[in-house]
Amino acid sequence: MKISYPFIILLILFNLSAKAQWKLVWSDEFSVDGKPDPNTWKAEKGFVRNHEEQWYQAENAFCIDGMLIIEARREEVKNPNFVAGNKNWKEERSSAHYTSASLITQGMQSFKYGRFEMKAKIDTRAGMWPAFWTLGNEGEWPENGEIDIMEYYRGTILANAVWGSMEKWKGIWSTIKKPISEFNDPEWSNKFHVWRMDWDEKSIKLYVDDFLMNSIDLEKTYNAKEPHKNPFRQPHYILVGMAIGGDNGEDPSKTEFPARYEIDYVRVYQK
Numbered sequence: 001m002k003i004s005y006p007f008i009i010l011l012i013l014f015n016l017s018a019k020a021q022w023k024l025v026w027s028d029e030f031s032v033d034g035k036p037d038p039n040t041w042k043a044e045k046g047f048v049r050n051h052e053e054q055w056y057q058a059e060n061a062f063c064i065d066g067m068l069i070i071e072a073r074r075e076e077v078k079n080p081n082f083v084a085g086n087k088n089w090k091e092e093r094s095s096a097h098y099t100s101a102s103l104i105t106q107g108m109q110s111f112k113y114g115r116f117e118m119k120a121k122i123d124t125r126a127g128m129w130p131a132f133w134t135l136g137n138e139g140e141w142p143e144n145g146e147i148d149i150m151e152y153y154r155g156t157i158l159a160n161a162v163w164g165s166m167e168k169w170k171g172i173w174s175t176i177k178k179p180i181s182e183f184n185d186p187e188w189s190n191k192f193h194v195w196r197m198d199w200d201e202k203s204i205k206l207y208v209d210d211f212l213m214n215s216i217d218l219e220k221t222y223n224a225k226e227p228h229k230n231p232f233r234q235p236h237y238i239l240v241g242m243a244i245g246g247d248n249g250e251d252p253s254k255t256e257f258p259a260r261y262e263i264d265y266v267r268v269y270q271k
Helices: 005-020
Strands: 023-028 054-056 061-064 067-078 095-100 102-104 114-121 128-136 146-153 156-164 171-179 193-199 203-208 211-217 236-244 259-270
Touching (some): 067 236, 114 128, 146 203, 156 203
Antiparallel strands (some): 023 259, 067 095, 114 193, 128 236, 203 211
């Protein structure tokens, strides 16, 4: 089929017009060396979730040369919450053998709908579990809603959303997985990529490098126990972090450390 020159011009103008609808409402370009902006990010501390191996601490996140670096290290940190004989996973270990960082905007920056975008390079070696995700401001997990714009472990990129089921602390998931080998690029792990969420009152669409990973119909995401509540029709805050091991991660014992999750920017656009 022959495509006319005027048609190509119209198509370009249409795409430019569609992009122009989005206005930047917040971003962090990480342009100031040192600690991440304390007016935007707070660091999680300790053993937090998913039976992960790392101890989260603020020292493992820093900005340099226009990048946010989240650095995982093999080092021992004593667990001040250790209780001998306790079966709680956060208290039964006397120490952690890895450290990393998880930064969240909870209580400082949250958004309802928009285009959320991150440009980053992730470490894809064994044991790494980097993520760029959101949680709803109101409600207990998973009734507050979780959106995994980017999650990686075991050689696979994931794009997920989860909301409340009839069981406590058990979610209903919409999950799409794509092995990085399917990108047919042996240098994929050495490059920066752009992860994006387009979110409105009707749907959530999750992309990597403009490839649509997952599309979620929000008419299907009401919490089972509270069918009048949809966790994706409330503001969400942002999380970026790199876990080690845990429920889904691989054994990191043979991986050389430090490991780095390098983030060029995080941006939010709205119409």
